[in-house]
Amino acid sequence: MSMADHIRADDLMALDALQRALGDDRVLADAKTRDYYANDIFWQPGIPPLAVVMAQTGEEVAEAVRVAAEHGLSVVPRGGGMSYTKGYLPDRADSVVIDTRKLNRIVEVNADDRYITVEAGCTWESVNAALEGTGLRTGYWGPLSGVNATVGGALSQNSAFFGSALNGTVAEAVLGVTVALPDGRLATTGSGGRKGTKPFTREGGPDLTGLFLGDNGAFGVKVSATLRLWPRPAETGFLSFGFQSLNAMAAAQVEMARTRLVAEGFGIDRTKAQHSASVNRISDGLKALGAVATSGKSLLEGVKAAAGVAVAGANFLKAHNYTLHIVTEGADADALRRGMATLSAIGRAHGTEIENSVPKVMRAKPFGPVRGMLGLNGERWVPIHAVFPLGDAQRVVDANEAFFAERQPFMERHGIVYSVMSMTVGNEFFLEPAFYWTDEITPLHAASVGAEIVKPWMNRPANPETRNAVAELRRATQELYAGLGGVSWQIARDYPFAEILKPETWSLLQDVKRALDPRGLMNPGSLGLKGTQVR
Known part of the structure; x- marks a missing residue:
């Protein structure tokens, strides 16, 4: 096995201990693998780890953590690789990434x-x-x-x-x-x-x-x-609406959320309808047709629904500034009918009811390929988000609209396309802008989306200048939302956290970290909790 010159002798000893404890097939340390694990969907290139552990049991994970700690190595957990907030990126070279995907029983x-x-x-x-x-x-x-x-x-x-x-x-x-x-x-x-x-x-x-x-x-x-x-509810219904403004759509979403009749729903602007490959997969012809046909309660019902989807495609979305797509469920047909009537009345009070093929297709095949992590023509994509109290939705939308209107020249100068999605999550209003731009396609994107799909764009050069502009825009958006009283998930090493917590709350979190991880070796830097390197 050959290792890069910068790997130190004591790191090689630690690597040898891991391989002896778990086996060579569980511990990967070749340069290609290490480089691959130094990237997430947005942030690259990062710091390659010393090794990647492909554990297959909980006991193997525990043993890897124990051996790493014994040698002063930091440990970074990784799941499906869908993070764009440095959640699984090492912050130092002497790190071990534990890939959990083989713990799949x-x-x-x-x-x-x-x-x-x-x-x-x-x-x-x-x-x-x-x-x-x-x-x-x-x-x-x-x-x-x-x-x-x-x-x-x-x-x-x-x-x-x-x-x-x-x-x-x-x-x-x-x-x-x-x-x-x-x-x-x-x-x-x-x-x-x-x-x-x-x-x-x-x-x-x-x-x-x-x-x-x-x-x-x-x-x-x-x-x-x-x-x-x-x-599992017995009955499922679908509704879609078009709106002139984000304020009108948000008002409908908040009113619907308070009925507790929505299972899931999301609103998008026209830009996302044009740029999102996930949305545009609706017009994927036979794939969508077959998926919807098999989802019907009867063959005839399924074929009729599929025909409607095939004819409508995704183009109808572009006739509206914003569109909202709702799935509702009921214990029986009567309950579903009543629920749909209530939601339909709310939607029509704020906008226009439209073809409901988007929620139908997404429910027919909920876990399709992750094509949406790139734009329709292979543009790079990254979102930002926060959740707010339902009653703050209009204030937040107004602030968001003003913020991005002010930054429109900046985005045009750097070739950044802005879109926005909104949802309700329980009693919370969820807002998620996303940005598209032209940049290199990384091995992570190719592996996630599919080599054949990304093939036309694989020769695109890296565009660090625009990527840095996106990072600057994302940070400003994070600070805007925090200032509006928003709360963000997926904090990792990306979102502001320590600086927006009350001092007493932050000190409690630090106390917990010190009690569990006194040497700061468990995913150091995550949540802003800095570890101290111990050798």
Whole structure:
């Protein structure tokens, strides 16, 4: 094995110890692999890790953490690789990335007691597949990137989409987790951490589970999780609306959220309708046609719905400045009919009801390829977000509109295209601008989207000047939202955090970090918690 000249002798000793403990097939240290793991969707190039551990059991994760700590190496957990906030990027060369994707077993589906236990590397697609035929589903049941995104990654960074308008984020679905702590102990939270007790509840003492949700791996490496199950609603309906303004769409979303009739929904502007490959996949011809046809309750119903989708395509979205797409569910046909009537009346009070093919297609194939991480013509893409109280939606929208209007010349000068998406997540208003620009296609994009899809754009040169302008714009947006009282997930090493917490709250978090990880070796820099290098 050959290593780069900058790798020190004691690092090689640590690498040898990892390989002896876990086996050469579990510990990868070739230059190509190390370079690949130095990038996320937005930030590159970063610092290559010393090695990547492809653990296949929780015990192997714990052993990797123990050996790394013994040699003073930092540990960086990684899930499906969908982060754009430096969540799994090492901040130093003597780091070990633990890739959890091979921890992908469904441990237990307990339909009687209404929970499912899965390893952290399970994708959301595989979780939902494991529940087929049970009549049950988790409340939040995955992001759009669920074909790649893992349960552990969602728990570390928080996540919302399918089921979230009604049931909140993934954190609301968790009953307990098993975590490899910084010293190599495997600890289980919730009732599963008791002797002889099933993992059926999160309560019963301090909520230790919450400590490891949204922590970006700063407190340990999640190896498994237990999620609460609910009955899957019998009926599903779809609605879409067009609006003249973001204010009108936000008003409709807030009013709908207060009815608790929306399962999931999202609003987009015309720019996203034009640039988003995820939206434009609706006009993908036979793929969309077949997916919708098989989703109908009867063959005839499915064929009729598919024909409507094929004819409408995605072009109708561009006739409106903003469009809102809603999925609603009911226990029976009457409940669904009443719910749809209520939501339709709200939507029509603020806008115009339109063809509902977008939510139909997304529900027909919820976990499609992650094509949306690049624009329609291969443009690079990165979002920014925050959540706000429902009652603040109009104030936030006004501030957001003024902010980006002022920065329009800056974006035009650098060739940055701005779009915006909004959702409601439980009792929260979610706003997510996104930026598109021309830049290099990285190996991470190629592996995630598909080599054939990115082939026409692989020779594009790097564009660090525009990428830096996007980073500047994102930071200003983060500060705007924090100043408006917003809260952001996926903090990692990207969003402001320490500087916006009350001093007493920040000191409490530091105390927890010191208690669990006194040498600061667990994903140092995440959440702004700086580790001290110890050799």
